[in-house]
Every structure is written in C-alpha cells, then in structure tokens.
Amino acid sequence: MALAAEVPRGDPAAGRAAHDRHAQLRKPPNSLGDLESLGVALAASAGHSPPPIPLSPVVLVAAADHGVHARGVTPWPQTITARMLETICAGGATVNALARGVGARVRVLDVGVATPYTVPDRAPVAVRRAPVRAGTRDLSTGPALTVGEAASAMRAGAAETRAALDAGADLVVPGEMGIANTTAAAALIVARTGVPAVEATGHGTGIDEATWRAKVALVETAAARAPAEPLAALAEVGGLEHAAMAGAVLAAAARRVPVVLDGVSSLAAALVAVDLAPASRDHLFAGHRPHEPGARIVLERLGLPSLLDLELRLGEGTGGVLAVPLVQAAARVLHEVDELGELAPSSEP
C-alpha cells in the first residue's frame, strides 16, 4: 500500500542530540525523568533537535457502526453512534470540552455511520461525510469488510489527516466513535498478536459477565479466521473507524508529525499501521494507559510508554487530547530552558 511506503524512520542522531542537550540544561541530570525520554522521542520523530513545539493539535474523530452490534456485545443501541456524532459536532461531548482545554481542534469523519443524523451547516464542528458502507457486516459470521472497503476507509482517514496538516495541524490524535467497536478492536488485537481472546477482551462500555464470556468466545472464533496480511486482517474483523485511524497514523507519520494515541480502538489501529509500515512506530506516543486489557497488550507489543494512567475507557480521542500538554512541555523544555553554564558542578568536591 502506497501510504505505508512513505513513512520515514525516526532519526536516532536527532534523538541523541536531544539527549545530550538535556544534560546541558540548567537542572540536575535526568531530573525531568520520563519527560526527557519524551523529548528524545519527539526529536527522533521530527528528525530534528530541538523538536518543534506542537501548538496546533488536532483530534480526528472517525465514526462508524458495526454489524456485530446485532450479537448483543454492548448494552447501547447502535443509534448512539449517530447521536454522539451530532453531539461532537455541536461541541458538547467530552472530547470537545477537553480539546477546548488544550487548544486542540476537533474534526469529525463519518466513514460508515449506520443511522441518519443531522449536523447544521453552521455547527461548531463540521462533519466530513465519506461513508464506505452503513457499518460493517457482522464480524462473527464472516468478513466485516472487503479489503477494498478497508482500504477506502484507510484512504479517507489519511486524506482527512492530510487536510488537517495542510491547514496547519502539527500533532494528531486519532479518536473514534462507534458503538460495539471494542469487540472489533479486541478481535483485531487477538488476530495481530496471537494472545488468547480472554486476555484481550474487555467490558467496553459496561457488560455483565455472561455477555463478556459470549464476547470472548466470539472474538476468539473471529480472530482465528483472520489472514496474516495486516490489511486483510483489518478487513476480516476490524471496523471502518479502525481503518480510518490506521490511515491517519500513516499520513501523519509520513510527514514526521507526532501521533498521540488514545484508547483500545486507536491502539488496535496503530498496531495495523505499524504492521503495514514499521517506521510509523517512531512517530507514535501513547497518551495514556487505557482500562481495556487489549489496549495494554498493544502498548506492550509496541513498546510504548504511556504518558498518563487514569483508567480511562471513553474513546473519542479523549486520552490523547489530555496528554497534549505533556508533549508540548517535553518539546518546550528543549527550546526554552537555559544551559547550565557556570552552574555546572565542578569535578572537585
């Protein structure tokens, strides 16, 4: 896939330069702990030290529905996807509140919402309508998508991301809205990592134990069908929003723009992106450590340290948005802190 070929590796020399610079700043060595590692990773991603301070973050919320909803894997009606899309466009969802707090723009991309919705022309947040189909097919009975459909949704996510970057965005948070998508995310994670479904399947928005056991069995069976090729696996058990977020990851990584991940669905999408383009790993940052068990498996697999640990399980991009100030801080330190100069400790006691 052409998108994947465009992703450059991070530059270890830029990372080393940031590492060395931290040692020269007016503070004890390593005193900023994980923030220093974050600054090093940002420099490697950018290919430059100090890395740019990302002052124009964007959260791209990909929305879509899931045929597996018919299996009772979530307590919420499918129409909630459309209602929440309307809420996000009206500015009243959690992601809007958190985005306002950090000065992030919100963009909404419909890649397959099954229920009609209305967004007024003058809504605070516009929706870009690029539906591939009205939700996936039921992944428990056969392929959720054709490979062509998955590729279309991925291209739509990439195109929307490029549009955001062309408009000045310099950090991307892939977010999503899709009732039942924790089932697809778990199936994708099981398919790509080989972990048992019982370890990767969570309770999503809140299900009882009997429903959870049925969800685990369904995830196990579906993931076993998934082919080895990443896009084909995504088509077999994933969702349209997962494909769109994978496209967003690749499009941002291709321009060395940091991607701050959110919950289990964005992490499942990132796993596919890294399988398609291993270099994209060098531009990924985990905003937080989500509550969902599958998310934690992906963090481990990708070797991504999480910036926050708040037991979040909302999605929409919220956990990525919350971490934006930390990313800005890590870059800012490398730009603005004075050098040690005459404060350098002497080698004599």
Ligand SMILES: O=C(O)c1ccc[n+]([C@@H]2O[C@H](COP(=O)([O-])O)[C@@H](O)[C@H]2O)c1
């Ligand atoms: O981000 C997460 O880790 C997360 C965990 C649980 C639920 N969600 C959100 O809730 C919806 C999916 O939950 P469910 O139970 O319907 O599969 C979807 O809209 C996600 O944005 C998100």
Ligand SMILES: Cc1cc2nc[nH]c2cc1C
């Ligand atoms: C109300 C609601 C809001 C959400 N935001 C992301 N997923 C969601 C799921 C529900 C049910």
